[in-house]
Every structure is written in structure tokens, then in C-alpha cells.
Amino acid sequence: MTYELVLLRHGESEWNAKNLFTGWVDVDLNDKGRREAVHGGELLAEAGLLPDVVHTSLLRRAITTAHLALDVCDRHWIPVRRSWRLNERHYGGLQGKDKKQTMEEYGEEQFMLWRRSFDVPPPPIAEDDEYSQFGDPRYAGLGDDMPHTECLKDVIVRMLPYWESDIIADLRDGQRVLVAAHGNSLRAVVKHLDGISDEDIAGLNIPTGMPLLYRLDDDFRPTVPGGEYLDPEAAAAAAAAVANQGR
Ligand SMILES: O=C(O)[C@@H](CO)OP(=O)(O)O
Structure with a gap:
């Protein structure tokens, strides 16, 4: 049995375009991001996927x-499940800050530790803080799970229970699963x-x-390491642009 999972990072948001740390701030897509989302759906349809x-996070850019x-691929009617466990990594006190200014203020090494280190x-x-989510009703049930900041390791710890209980359950049922989430919550999945x-x-x-397709074997391990982008050339160029943010 092969299981099919498609990962989709949200389209460009207003704060991606402004180069601001976003995290749990509920920023909307911009026009380019909306076009990217539609194009993602077209790629799914063309590939017959x-x-x-x-499954989505609780943030409107993923939703x-x-x-x-x-x-756009006529699948607007399928069941939707949402969880805070798929939210973007909480960026703590950096939420709302300009990436370039942060790099200039703290230096490239510290900047990259905050952006990409594991722990x-x-x-x-x-x-x-004006960019805090404390008091937001969508997180009312979180109690002590409500983060003040997160590194990637923390994201993995809070994402995995949902992966095991909800996403694997749908895959095991033979469903083709789309996970629409975020740069760092998807880095945790990958x-x-x-x-x-x-x-x-x-x-x-x-x-x-x-869209990034993973075909998974009986043990839910990828049959092709790294998965397969439906448009690999465009994906490589766009990933390089993410890596260079702040410069
Ligand atoms: O600001 C953020 O929340 C993330 C994703 O947009 O940024 P980065 O790629 O720097 O982790």
C-alpha cells in the first residue's frame, strides 16, 4: 500500500512581502499569494492529485x-480539519519585527540561529505585546501549551501528536491528504x-x-526521499528566495 500526502505552504502573505517575522500573527495573503494558491490547486488538478x-492550521493564510x-480543482467540498498544532512556529518577541533590521541589529549569526537553528x-x-496571541479565543483551550516562543524542536513536539493521531489516521483510511500549513510547521513534518x-x-x-507530494510506504516513510515538487524548477528558485530573506 502506498499512501499519498501533499504538503502545501500558504501563498505569499502581506508580511512575507514586507519581510516581517510573522509566526502566530494572523496575517492575510496578498494578491500574489492568492494567485500562488490558485496555481497550487491547478498543479494538483493537472497531476490528478x-x-x-x-488539514490546516488556525491561521487565515493557510486556511x-x-x-x-x-x-480551483473542484474539491472545495472535502472534509476540513484544523489544529493549532499545524500553526507556524511562534516567533516570540520577533513577531512583527523587520527581518533585515533584526539582522543588522543582532548580526547574521544570531539572526540565523533564531530563524533556522533546531533548538x-x-x-x-x-x-x-501588540503581536501576542494571549486572549485570542481560538487558543482559549491551550492552557500551558500556549507558547511564548518556539524553536523548531518545540514545533516538532507539538506537531507530532496531531500527525500521529489525525493525519496518519486519514492516510491509513486510504485518503489522499492535503496539509496546508507554514514554512516552519512543514519543515517539522519534512x-x-x-x-x-x-x-x-x-x-x-x-x-x-x-505542492510537495510524498508517497509513503506501509511504515509511513517516503518512497522518494524529500518528496516530489509538482513544479520542481519553480520550487527550487522560490526556496532559494526564502533562504535569502533578510539580505
Ligand atoms: O516569519 C515567519 O513566520 C516565517 C515564515 O514566513 O519566517 P522564516 O522563513 O524567517 O522562518
Whole structure:
């Protein structure tokens, strides 16, 4: 049995375009991001990879991306499941800050540690910060799980229970699963799937709006390591642009 999983990072958001750290701030897609989402859906249709069920985060850039992509391939009606566990990595006190200015202020090494190291979280956010999510009703049930900041390691810890209980369950049922999420929550999924080391994951960047197909074997391991982008050339160029943010 081969299981089919498609990962889709949301299209470009208003803050991606402005080069601001976003994290859990609920920023919308911009026009380019909406076009990317539609194109992602067209690629799914062309490849005959119509999803049976979609999982998203609680953030509108992922929710809208999933809707636009599914609408264009006539799959707007499939079951939707959402979880905070698929949210972007919480960027702590960096949320709302300009990436270029942050790099200039703290230096490239610290900047890259915060962005891409496995286990160095950014400084925590104050609960009354203008970009804090404390008090947001969608997170009312989180209790002590509500983060003040997260590194990639933290994202893996909170994402994996959902992977095991909900996403694997749908795959096991024979559903083709679409996961519409974020740069760093999808890096967590890919690290887990491909068994990427804590060091090597720093070099992995996921482009916006590009469907990434994983066919998984009986043990839910990829049959092709790294999966297959439906448009590999465009994906490579877009991933390089993510890597260079801040410069
Ligand atoms: O700002 C963010 O939340 C993320 C994704 O857009 O940025 P980065 O790629 O720098 O981790």
C-alpha cells in the first residue's frame, strides 16, 4: 500500500512581502499569494492529485490557501480539519519585527540561529505585546501549551501528536491528504518524514504555494526521499528566495 500526502505552504502573505517575522500573527495573503494558491490547486488538478481531506492550521493564510487551491480543482467540498498544532512556529518577541533590521541589529549569526537553528528559540513575547496571541479565543483551550516562543524542536513536539493521531489516521483510511500549513510547521513534518538531522534541517526552506507530494510506504516513510515538487524548477528558485530573506 502506498499512501499519498501533499504538503502545501500558504501563498505569499502581506508580511512575507514586507519581510516581517510573522509566526502566530494572523496575517492575510496578498494578491500574489492568492494567485500562488490558485496555481497550487491547478498543479494538483493537472497531476490528478485531487485531495480527499484537508488539514490546516488556525491561521487565515493557510486556511485561505487551502480554500483557493481546492476551489480551483473542484474539491472545495472535502472534509476540513484544523489544529493549532499545524500553526507556524511562534516567533516570540520577533513577531512583527523587520527581518533585515533584526539582522543588522543582532548580526547574521544570531539572526540565523533564531530563524533556522533546531533548538535556539527567539526571545519570549510579552503577553501584552501588540503581536501576542494571549486572549485570542481560538487558543482559549491551550492552557500551558500556549507558547511564548518556539524553536523548531518545540514545533516538532507539538506537531507530532496531531500527525500521529489525525493525519496518519486519514492516510491509513486510504485518503489522499492535503496539509496546508507554514514554512516552519512543514519543515517539522519534512524533518520527521525524511529523518533529517538537527544540523541539516537548517538548510531546508519550503517555498510558498508549491505542492510537495510524498508517497509513503506501509511504515509511513517516503518512497522518494524529500518528496516530489509538482513544479520542481519553480520550487527550487522560490526556496532559494526564502533562504535569502533578510539580505
Ligand atoms: O516569519 C515567519 O513566520 C516565517 C515564515 O514566513 O519566517 P522564516 O522563513 O524567517 O522562518
